Amino acid sequence: MTDLQGQPHSPPPPARVMQMICGYWVTQSIHVAAELRIPDLIAAGTGKLDDLATVTGAHPGALARLLRALESLELLARQSDGRYQLTPLGECLREGVPNSMRNLALLAGEEHYRIWAHLDHSVRTGEPALERALGAPLWAYLETHPEAAVRFNNAMSDLARNVHLAAVAAYDFSTVKKVVDVGGGTGSLLAHVLATHDHLTGVLFDLPRVVAKAGPVLEQAGVQDRCEVVGGDFFAGGVPTDGDVYLMSLVLHDFDDEQSVRILKSVREAIPDHGKLVILEQVVPADGKPHISKLVDVNMLVVSGGRERTEAEFAQLLNSAGFRFESTLPSPTTINAIVGTP
Ligand SMILES: C[S@@+](CC[C@H](N)C(=O)[O-])C[C@H]1O[C@@H](n2cnc3c(N)ncnc32)[C@H](O)[C@@H]1O
Missing domain, CATH: 1.10.10.10 (Winged helix-like DNA-binding domain superfamily/Winged helix DNA-binding domain)
Structure with a gap:
């Protein structure tokens, strides 16, 4: 090379x-x-x-x-x-x-590229630059720009297929019955989990306009009969109850600590005592060695005002929302499963 x-x-x-x-x-x-x-x-x-x-x-x-x-x-x-x-x-x-990874290439060269041109604003103020670059906060922008929402959701699906699947494979679903995917997007990850575990049922939970596009994804995986689709807002409560596992894939990194604790508290209210919380996220190594999560963290700063976190920071977040950190599962990709219990 x-x-x-x-x-x-x-x-x-x-x-x-x-x-x-x-x-x-x-x-x-x-x-x-x-x-x-x-x-x-x-x-x-x-x-x-x-x-x-x-x-x-x-x-x-x-x-x-x-x-x-x-x-x-x-x-x-x-x-x-x-x-x-x-x-x-x-x-x-x-x-x-x-x-x-085509959809990620489209998103990176379009919205993300325009937002990154304002990184200096984020570094000077600690604020995301998306609103400055695109004229509205992320979720509001996607609401009013359907073509950008398609790019965003498809890019998330690219990542789900290529990066998250290996991370979720580390979790043992053999004794689980129902999986709730909180902020599950259009269902790529949950569809894969259900397709690879015949005994599971699922609940896909995300904003109404997002889950409205989940039908074809679930049908293509042949899991629509085992998957309930629920539209809602995790800041307003309404997270589906009775799951055994609550998946949260690349959701918390979109939000700051205060918002993340609010989201986790909504999940805490919904999760039964025996339930498990399985967070799929990058875990930033605490040492100074090169790691892609350190650049992804800057991406979250400038794009959404969120952040990537170390294992200790995840444990702290879980603790603040009434969960107990259990373990971080090994993964062949840059995303890990972080397991918590109520
Ligand atoms: C970065 S995406 C991750 C999607 C999916 N879990 C994945 O791994 O590909 C974050 C998700 O959180 C959802 N979300 C954002 N705000 C929400 C809210 N208030 N209530 C429910 N879902 C929300 C978004 O619609 C989006 O699908």
Whole structure:
């Protein structure tokens, strides 16, 4: 593998820093390729530059330069006849494949990109910059921008499929009957849990406009008969009762500590004494070693005003809401299951 200067590994410090400084070049190159559906077109057999330019309506010379950059990023490869093909990395930018990250590429290059331009505001004030960048708080913005809501929900589904599933697999559901997924989005994670555990029933709980889109997800997984769908607001109570396990996947990191305690207290009111709380989140290592969660934490600062947390911070949060921290389960991905009991 080579770096962006075409040099072998370990470029000198200024070159490495330049790669970091210009990280947005990569974000936007991938975003535009995904938006133009270049990976889908190549996968469908449109591998020639001229054909790609015709189908996408792009400027052929400019598109050639973008494709060359994507080749340099090892997302595309060029065959001896000049046709492009996808590499294993490029495959992840196709729509609808099991390991697709296309929707995350769309979200990152669109709303997140615009919000990150205001990071200085967040660092100076401690406030999220989403409202400054987009004109409304996150959930209100999604309410009034349906195309952005689709991007957001689909990006969450990409992550659920590719990152959360391995984390939830660490939990033993063998003695569980009913799983309530709190803030479960359009149901990707719960659908997977139900599909892989025939004996379970589920309750999907999220905002009404979000769960309204869950039908096709549950049907595609063949679990609609075992899954109840409930629309509501966890700040207003109304979390479904009688679950054995309450899943919360990437919900608390959207909120500050005070809001997170309020959400957890709503769950605490609903959960039976024998119930378990299973939180899927990044756990920030307390040491100074490199870890993606430390950048995700800055993303949460600027986008939603939420945060990533260390294990000790999760334990503190649980404690404040009437739960007891039990354990953090090991995971092959960057997301872990954090287990709590009432
Ligand atoms: C980052 S998404 C995570 C979605 C899903 N659990 C996953 O892992 O892909 C956070 C979820 O919290 C939901 N949410 C936000 N505010 C809510 C509220 N007041 N009541 C219920 N759900 C809410 C959002 O609609 C969204 O689906």
